[in-house]
Amino acid sequence: MGIVNVTPDSFSDGGQWYDTDVAIAHARHLLTQGADIIDVGGESTRPGAAPVTPGEEAARVLPVVEALAGEGAVVSVDTVNAATAEAVVAAGAQIVNDVSGGLADATMAEAVARAGAVYVIQHWRGTPETMNSLAVYDDVVAEVCGELRERVDQARAAGVQDHQIVLDPGLGFAKNADHNWTLLAHLDAVAGLGYPVLVGASRKRFLSGVVPPALAAEPLARDHATTAVSALAAQAGAWAVRVHEVAATADAVRVAAAWRAHR
Ligand code: PMM
DSSP: OEEEEOSSOOTTTTTTTOSHHHHHHHHHHHHHTTOSEEEEESSOOSTTOOOOOHHHHHHHHHHHHHHHHHTTOEEEEEOSOHHHHHHHHHTTOOEEEETTTTSSOTTHHHHHHHHTOEEEEEOOOSOTTTGGGGOOOSSHHHHHHHHHHHHHHHHHHTTOOGGGEEEEOOTTSSOOHHHHHHHHHTHHHHHTTSSOBEEOOTTOGGGGGGSOGGGTTOGGGGHHHHHHHHHHHHHTTOSEEOBSOHHHHHHHHHHHHHHHHTO
16 A cells, blocks of 8 residues: 655655645556555644644545546545545545544544445544553553454444454554554454454654664655565565555565465
8 A cells, every 4th residue: 555645744755745746646656666555645643733624635635536546546545534535435535544443533434334435444542632642551452452343343333344344553643662563563463353454654753763773763764664564564464554665565565475375
């Protein structure tokens, strides 16, 4: 899953693709590099990011979704707003990627159920402003799995069907570096909930712990570590990995697939 953030302020590629034509061209490039899905986002979830109205968010992502879906691409949209989700599915998106797992907009699950889209339910706590203070767990794997299960139950009660659901442990969302690594090391527990698993580690701060100190502050210097996470996540059974730099990850997940196929 290749990322196209149509925002002026995302943490790792802020502003780079904040123009419809540039965003579409970038998405085409990621598809050429081997992406199977393009995840289009119109609102940054970075703590302190300027809030965006659903209208503004839709205006940013809709032309990109229409163009890519019109070319036959599988398009996902990163949104916590039901109104945006409905609009983008009508425009051809097949996946709604909700980093709040339904907590930000109580009408999201109903909207996804009506639209019939794939629904990525990500784990988070609080809001982008409060999530860092909520990164407190006795047993991060058990608690994240338990909270994801609650989100799944809520989505199913609103009419979302099992075949629509994908789960994401939400690396970096109300988690510190140790929490992220522990969740990665126990992806089988998340997969054990019975749904496909999406992993979003790309360029995140926790990866700075494994790159040379001189490069630690630079998000782009985390791409090789991201590729390694992609390979290991694929080996651990992830359904997809959400990344900024597609070429290396596309090869990494195909290496993992070939490896598995020959066992
Ligand atoms: N991370 C970000 C945004 N959206 N969606 C899912 N499903 N999983 C993630 O881990 C995730 C996400 C934040 O990263 P970005 O600002 O680079 O897009």
